[in-house]
Amino acid sequence: MKRVFSKSAKMLILTLMSILVISATAAVYYSLDMTSTITTAANDVYFILGPDNATAGVSIFNDNKSATLTQLKAYPNITMTYDDPIRVRNNHTSTNYSVRLRPVSRSGGPAYFVYINFTLQTSTTISLNYTSNGSTWTNPSSTSFVELTANTEYAIVVQTMANATAPSSQTASIEIAIDIEQ
Numbered sequence: 001m002k003r004v005f006s007k008s009a010k011m012l013i014l015t016l017m018s019i020l021v022i023s024a025t026a027a028v029y030y031s032l033d034m035t036s037t038i039t040t041a042a043n044d045v046y047f048i049l050g051p052d053n054a055t056a057g058v059s060i061f062n063d064n065k066s067a068t069l070t071q072l073k074a075y076p077n078i079t080m081t082y083d084d085p086i087r088v089r090n091n092h093t094s095t096n097y098s099v100r101l102r103p104v105s106r107s108g109g110p111a112y113f114v115y116i117n118f119t120l121q122t123s124t125t126i127s128l129n130y131t132s133n134g135s136t137w138t139n140p141s142s143t144s145f146v147e148l149t150a151n152t153e154y155a156i157v158v159q160t161m162a163n164a165t166a167p168s169s170q171t172a173s174i175e176i177a178i179d180i181e182q
Contacts, residue, residue, distance in 0.1 A: 086155075092150050102142040110133070112165065113172055118176055127140075
């Protein structure tokens, strides 16, 4: 009988050890907990029409966050300047915001263009200047951040020039972004 007990005890010990080994290899973890509170914000910085908007073919949409300028022209060897087709407005009454211009995309061949320039007229002017040597475009880098004073609007000046041999109906399409730092 002692032998049976001894085998049973051994079996019990083996079973307990197996359970212990299995539970020791189970995943052990702990958790971090985070709660967020999100508050809606006012639409403080947005586009508005400038006095030259009709000449440039400006359309503003998407709650004044997007715009297209569809009637810009580039003439051979002449700088065409659109002084005030569209503006960026800081509508907050007391908060200044920092903004920058950032290139997004460009299409159209470089053969007939000299430059296309977008300048935001804040107290520190910033520009994106797309230039062409007739065979390739040189794309600008993002500008530095500049301040938009509270309750103020700033014009975006657009300048274009085609090269001397440019025929009519050549096109370039440029998308830029105005990044607003919170």
